[in-house]
Every structure is written in structure tokens, then in C-alpha cells.
Amino acid sequence: MSAPNELTAAQRDDLRTVAAMIIPASDEYKVPSADDPAIQADMLATLGRDTAQVTQALDHLARLAGRPLAELDAARRDEVAREFRATGGGPAATLVRVVLQCYYRDDRVLRSLGLEPRAPFPKGHVLEEGDWSLLDPVKARPAKLRRAP
Template sequence: MTYGTLTDAEARDLRALAGIMIPASSAHGVPGADDALIFADILKSLERDTADAQMALKHLRELSGGAFAELAPERRTEVAMRFRHEGGAPLFALNRVVLLCYYRDDRVMRALGQEPRSPFPKGHVVEQGDWSLLDPVRKRAPMWRQV
């Protein structure tokens, strides 16, 4: 069986990785990214990032020396931390999909004190922060060349 273009093994590894990326928290009352509903959304939402996901999962499998999902929890965490540093652009794409789907879940939005709805047309109120934190960026020399 395949999920889109992911194999069963790739889907199992991705689910195990998603659970490490965003673990469940009983203290905050939120599921992890490996929750069945959230993970189904992740698989459905890969679309244009499928090739990057497969490349990232292949690298994860190489670092694991086999199936990432079958590693002991401690070893899985070690491999995930190494993968975090070596994953590059494919991992970035995968991370983006996981985060997008996670924060789209109604349970997560309620736990954050947000109404689970689209941001528009009502919008969301964002409290003002300390704008002085941007001063170092404003003072920095331009990183582009003038045309």
C-alpha cells in the first residue's frame, strides 16, 4: 500500500519523525504531530513536497541504518538530532508541511486560545511586541547590491 507516493515504510518513518518534531503534551492538552488525524493531513498535504519528503526520508533511513520507526526511542532521538543538522532543504520542506498541518488542527488552535477558523475575513488580533528588538537588523548594512 502507498500513501500518495510514499511507501508504507516511508510513511511509518515520517510518522515517527513527526512525533519527535512535535510530541504530544498532556500538560498543554495537545496531540503530537504523529496523531492519526494530523498525520493523515500531513500525508494528504505533501503534494509538491513529495520528492523532497522522499529524499529526506531516504537520508533519515541511511542515518538510521534501516527503518527509523523501528529504532529504540533513545536511538531514534539521537538520529533525529543528527538529521536535524544534516537534513538540508528536503528536511526544511518536510518540516514546513508538518508545521502547517499541526497548526491547522482544531485541537491545537483551541489549546493556543485561538478560535479554530480561517484567519480571514475576521482576522486575528496580534499583541504588539517590543519593536526595539529589530534595531540591530535596522542598523545592519544592506545585504544586497544596488541596481
């Protein structure tokens, strides 16, 4: 049995499988799929507080599939994925978020987007000036918290 913060071998296989379904490789942009070993290692190393939700999502996928998702053919995987999107709820959303956050912090993916693969500080990243009037409805709401002295 695995430790509470670790996935079983079958769950890791299913995570790799579903990650590749969410983000396939692109020859055009020269980027790997989300099942790339480095991206998968990042996912497993940084699951942290999301472990329980991701485990629930992977277990739900396996239940829908009737066996590990990784063992299904592509057509059946697609059927299971459609049902999972409809019934997965919060755990499914967490699983997708984990896949996306780890994928989009991979150096190869950042380079393909024209971004320098580095931490945002100390150099920072330049953001385009936005329309601050979009915040007016929020500012107009009554205060919900008391002001600090």
C-alpha cells in the same frame, strides 16, 4: 511501487515516527503529538509540491538508521535524529516545516493556544501594532525591480 505524489508504507511510518519526535503530546496543554492520525492524514493529503523533498528527507533518515526509523528503539532514534539535523539540509527543513504547519492548523492545537479554530477570513485576525521603523533599512535599499508604468 507508489505513485510519485505518495509515500510508501515505510515512509509513512517514518513520517509518523519523526513527527512524534518533533512534537510530542502534552498532557499539560491537552494536545496530541504530531503523529496523531488526523494530523498525519492532513500531512499526507497536503504534501503536494513538498512530496519530493519530504521523500528525500525520509530516505535520508532511513539510510542513517540503516533501516526504517520506526523500527529503532528510542535511544537509537535520538542518535539518528541528531545526525539528521546536522546532515539533512533543505529536505530536512522541508520535513520539519510540513510537520509544524499541519500540527499548528489542527483545531485542538489552536484551541490550546486560545485561538478560535477558523479560517482567517472573513473575520480576520487582529495583529498588534509593530514598530514600522524596522523596515527603514529595507526601504533605504536601491530598487532592484523596474517600476510598472
